[in-house]
Amino acid sequence: MTEKMVSFLKHIFIENIDDFDIDFEMVSRDRFKRDQINMVIVKKTPWKYHLLRQFQDGLNTIEYPYLLRFSYIVRPTMDDLVKLLDDWYQTLYHIPHNFELDATNESFLKVIYENEAEKAQYGQIIKDFKDFLDFLNYEFSIVEEVKPEEKEVKISESEMRKIVKKAEKEAEQLIEEESLLTRQVIERSDVEQLIETEKLQLNESTEEAMLKLAKQNAKEMARDRERARLNKRGNYEPVESIDDINKNSGNVDFSAKVFSVEVNEYGDRKRINLGLFDDAGGAVYANAYQNTSINDELVTEMKKWGTN
Structure with a gap:
């Protein structure tokens, strides 16, 4: 300086x-x-x-x-x-x-x-x-x-009715499939990675998001009807999640999704083993034997699930 x-x-x-x-x-x-x-x-x-x-x-x-x-x-x-x-x-x-x-x-x-x-x-x-x-x-x-303003995406009433109708049909079919199974609790960590992978792969459009919401509502209604039907045939206790099941539980009724399917044939009789998880992250393995309710057509459909 x-x-x-x-x-x-x-x-x-x-x-x-x-x-x-x-x-x-x-x-x-x-x-x-x-x-x-x-x-x-x-x-x-x-x-x-x-x-x-x-x-x-x-x-x-x-x-x-x-x-x-x-x-x-x-x-x-x-x-x-x-x-x-x-x-x-x-x-x-x-x-x-x-x-x-x-x-x-x-x-x-x-x-x-x-x-x-x-x-x-x-x-x-x-x-x-x-x-x-x-x-x-x-x-x-x-x-x-x-910053640009976010534009509101509107769906017409006719499109909404189509979405709701489709969701109700798929939800009722899913509830009917779940009602055929018994449950065996497995560790939560076995399926958490599968859940996260599925979430990362989803890139839902506005219509898909609305379909998901409508499907959930329809699923709840279908589940209530199915529980009422099952309670006429046996003592089924509704539970909110898989984690509520313990060794003292009897027959239970709950909602879950399928992540694996295995079908074993013993002569003319078939045994179906499924892996299930719910929205709370709990999981079970469930199995059922072929009978009048679980026919060849349903077993064939279950095999298709196992390839997804």
Whole structure:
């Protein structure tokens, strides 16, 4: 740092001179305005805001007209810009800002607002910050953007009726298949990975989501009818989830999905072993023997399940 810069810093009441990596690149009297001093100050590194604020406070004590311009040996980065904006805003307004910043592009900083009202709230503040960057000679652009409004997807009544009808049919078939099985509890961890894999593979459209909801409602109604039918034939106790089953449980009735099927034939008789899991993450193995209710047609359908 030259003696001229040291003298200038002392003149504007800055005593911690070693904290400032700045020097004069040029100092001259303006040729057209003889009472004005033009200065170009070169800085080795980008500004830290607390030192910049101290330097600005010192400039405010200058009593003669002047024109000041900065240059930098190490060009400021996008991270430097974001840090400067955060510190500048919090110093002036005493709270952090609420808008979102996208600093993925090294040429410009994107300010993203949630809605037009937020843009109106912060628009003048961002304009002031742009002027501040011009004073510092930071060569960045700031782009403002408002998030698009989410559009509501509407389904006609006729389409909804089709979805509900299809869901009811599939749900009733599923309940009838589940009612033929007995249950044996297995470990939850054996099927958790299968459940997560299935979730990752699903990318439901709006119609599929509505179908799922309607199917669940229809499934509940079909389950109630099936429970009433079974209770006429035996003492079945409804349970909410597989985890509620223990060694003291008798005949139980609950809802689950099939994740594996195995059919073993012993002469003319067939035994069906199924793996089931419910929405709570519990799982069971269940088996049943062929009888008048479990005929060849149903056994054939069960074999198809096992290949899915």
